[in-house]
Amino acid sequence: MQSGTRLGFYLLLTPLVLWLALLIVIPHIDMFLVSLRERVGVRQYETSFANYLTFFTEPLYIWTFVRTAVMSVLATIITLLIAFPVSLYIAKIARGRLGQVLFVLCLIPFYVSELVRTFGWMILLRETGLVSNLLQWAGLADQPVEMLYNDAAIMIGLVYTSMLFMVVPLVTTLESLDDSVIEAGYDLGGNGFSVLREIIIPHAAPGIVSGSIVVFMLSLGNYLTPTILGGKDSLWFTEMIYNQFIVRFNWELGAAFGFMLLILSSLIVWGMLKLTRQSLEETMG
Amino acid sequence: MKNQTVKLAAIGLAMAGLAQTANADTLRLLTWGGYAPEDVVALFEEETGHTVEVTKSNNEEMIAKLRATGGGGFDLAQPSQDRITGPQLEFGIYKPIDVSKIDQGQFIQSMLGATMANTTVEGEVYGVPHVWGTSGLVMDTKAAGDIVKDYTDLCDPAVAGKVSYRLKRPTLIGFAFAMGMDPFAAYSDADAYGEVMSKVEAKLIECKSNVKTYWGGGDELMGLVRSGEVVASMAWDTGGWKLNADNPDITFVAPASGALGWIDTFVLPAKGQSDNAAYAWINFVMRPEIAAKITAAAGNFTASQGADAYAEDALKARYQASFPPEAVDNIKWYPPVPAGLEAIEGGVLDRVKAAQ
Amino acid sequence: MTPDLECKGLTKRFGDFTAVDDVSFSVPAGSFFSILGPSGCGKTTIMRMIAGFQDPTSGDIEIKGKSVLNAPPNKRPVNMVFQHLALFPMMNIADNIGYGLRRKKLPKDQIARKVDEALDRIGLPGIGNRKVDELSGGQKQRVAIARCMVMEPDVLLLDEPLGALDLKLREHMKIELKALQTAFDTTFIYITHDQSEALVMSDQIAVMNEGRFEQTGTGRDLYYRPDSAFVAAFVGESNRWRGKIERVQGNEMEMRTDTGMLMRGATHGRSLSAGDSADIFVRPEAIRVTRDATELEQFDNRITGRVTSLLFNGAASRILVRDATANEEIEVNLPQSGEYASLARGDEVHIGWSGAQGNCFPVGAD
Secondary structure: OHHHHHHHHHHHHHHHHHEEEEEEEEHHHHHHHOOOEEEEOOOEEEEOHHHHHHHHHHHHHHOOOOOOHHHHHHHHHHHHHHHHHHHHHHHHHHOOOHHHHHHHHHHHHOOOHHHHHHHHHHHHHOOOOOHHHHHHOOOOOOOOOOOOOOOOHHHHHHHHHHHHHHHHHHHHHOOOHHHHHHHHHHOOOHHHHHHHHHHHHHHHHHHHHHHHHHHHHHHHHHOOHHHHHHHHHOOOOHHHHHHHHHOOOOOHHHHHHHHHHHHHHHHHHHHHHOOOOOOOHHHHO | HHHHHHOOOOOHHHHHHHHHOOOOOOEEEEEEEOOOHHHHHHHHHHHOEEEEEEOOOOHHHHHHHHHHHHOOOOEOOOOOOOHOOOHHHHHHOOOOOOHHHHHHHEOOOHHHHHHHOOOOEEOOOOEEEEEEEEEEEEEHHHHHHHOOOOOHHHHOEEEEEEEEOOOOHHHHHEEEEHHOOHHHHHHOOOHHHHHHHHHHHHHHHHHHHEEEEOOHHHHHHHHHHHHOOOOOOEEEEEEEEHHHHHHEEEEEEOOOOOOOOEEEEEEEOOOOHHHHHHHHHHHHHOOHHHHHHHHHHHHHHEOOOOOOHHHOOOHHHHHHHEEEEEEOOOOOOOOOOOOOOOHHHHHHHHHHOOOO | OOOOOOEEEEEEOOOOOOEEEEEEEEOOOEEEEEOOOOOOOOHHHHHHHOOOOOOOOOEEEOOOOOEOOOHHHOOEEEEEEOOEEEOOOOOOOOHHHHHHHOOOOOHHHHHHHHHHHHHHHHHOOOOOOOOHHHHHHHHHHHHHHHHHHHOOOOOOEEOOOOOOOOOHHHHHHHHHHHHHHHOOOOOOEEOOOOOHHHHOOEEEEEEEOOOEEEEEOOOOHHHHHHOOHHHHHHOOOEEEEEEEEEEEOOOEEEEOOOOOOOOEEEEEEOOOOOOOOEEEEEEHOOOOEEHHHHHHHHOOOOEEEEEEEEEEEOOOOOOEEEEEOOOEEEEEEEOOOOOOOOOOOEEEEEEEEHHHHHHEEEEOOO
């Protein structure tokens, strides 16, 4: 009996271990080894940290990373600011069917691929696009307005892409907040603001943090949206990794960039958890 | 009993594996969009009994894919002729072509000779030509024809915000020529090439505010030009000709400093498994009437001798309009890219992209 | 003296459904007032209207003589202890209790002092730094009350706060709640569907059914002198028979049940006349049981039957007696003095009760 349950335990564990080992750990080890190779000549490589050194000595790469990180943080904050009221409405005000319908509405954009969604934004924002035409028709602009190919367009795309990943954890945590706790907050003299600040937000903190982590990582790792909507100014770190791997044939530097992205983004998430005094255990638990 | 089953299964698997290698009649083709149209594939399959799996890609991805597998996964690939020797020296992803298995008479001899010479590494030939074309300027001649004569004219304030180009190596080369330099001459000398590139970099950074966006894919560019948002762009000749069919004002123009000529080739990936099918495909598509079908689909002419006779008149007319005889002579054909140049170009492209 | 709380003609409709139907009552200062009723009777709606979470369709709510209808929940001098207590899980105990005081913008040291005082009063000094989920059910209960009491409300509303506790603790908390009410000297409005909670703690109880108050009075009134069949059935336990009144003479009456038993009883001033269809309620503890028929001579209702079930429940043990003629089962309290310890199923017993102990109501009059 004892050995039976143990066997069951290991059988259940196997897929997870295989998944982690084959798809995550081994490729990362391989990537790390590649990143330590320095090309010294045709088909000649030496083990060194030269690729990492390149990252730190070339201001362009650091600048691109900082820019990507700052934009991702900004996208996370904007997504949170938009998603929070939406989630609060879905979880606490629009109950039952309406809540479900609204939730599904948040989900619908994700039935089409990210590429199609991004092209959708291009159709809207381009110079000869819908928004530009509307503005001209309404007399708010006297010539075509180009809204693509800038940071604002990237931001719109990122926020739109990330919305669901913020709404889902927020709705889940907010739904777990007993209505009577909110009512007690009002009953004991609280107004809307203080109830939000002292009760709703602290309760939703795990959802806010987990949603923010997901959105931040998704934005940081996004490739399509910044590249397509950002045009000549996109300058996104993942694009740089893609370029090193595919265009420059420089796998070594690309691998080093990939590792820097992994390390720096983990550091940023860790720093933010510290800053907001949340622990990962709480967030996941 | 249990052992028996396992053995049977093992034998079954082994036989399946053997069968795979014995009848290796599936041609896994890594190529560009339009180079293997469905009707041509169907004709080929019918005639030879082989089946063809087509994967569409571009130069960089082709090389990256083959590099990732050490030259496996495909039986025939079609990179440009200048991208063969460098990657071969660096990564060893191709295998030599047995030119005796190719019907050389079907090729335009000068092109075949030049390509074979350009793709020879250590005495072995690695590539034969297939489709060729140029890149230059696609423009709305009414809106920009008087202003834009060469790549550098894309930086003219008169067309500010209405021009585009790719942030890729052809743009660097094109600008270098337009600025009166000869980047191909500097290929062999990394320092000299770096100098050329740094001048180009300065020009591109200065020009950045004039550019609407750096286009990434052919469809994106077509959309930009068709909608009138872009009036002039650096692009492939076929793009201009396709747009010309819809709007006679738009066409491909060879720049004053000369269009850049490229030749896409046939190469055998190092771990290709069905060379016979690959040779059969090469010999099949180089037949003039088949080559004409590919020209119709891709928009570009092939290295097939006599295929012109089958080509559409409209396409020929567009070609002649874009390429007066002196422009043909002025085409700058890409010489092989020495390994390592991409690093210099990469730095330039990154810095241009980052410039504000 | 103005009552602490007065409701006048309070009505609440949700669409076609009338949850609270023209309810009026007043609660004198410092008293413990309970609203007792089955779930869905509208008692929670009344409480939510008093707290301000719902607006009445019509009627008025006055606290210390002033209408509070236009005041939002956070401006009413009323606080509420919620059914599941609704302590703030994201705060420690001290912050929970101090929450309302912080809203009043009291200085920090004063808040700390008041919180400590409140913790002392509920007998849990020094637990301010604990988390909510480290407390037992009873402790949470007391904290929830303290959290309201530091606000010094004119009226404290309690919405079935003992519902989530286990039986032993519930019994204990009943006594403690009453003690806390006396200690704080505040008006408590207590909502429950548990008659024993209401009976033990309240000064006044309103029995509510289908949006209306059936009867308001002390526990004793409700128990012994119910105004309606609903109250008689809902408060305490009763044997209930339906039948036709055969004779009414002054305060005395006779009725025959549908199964043919003859019941003698008193009208207790209710308008009953011969030929009426009526329900009669007789409490199990009002019925005397004996083995010797002669002991029952002073009772006007006497029945002989056999024991069909023994329902042992300590002090509240009962037997079921089947009447020999009408084949009707009657629940009877069993005295625990020891004389019936040997009683067994099938034994013949005699039971009897005084007609004045029965309460009779005409059917359909309520």
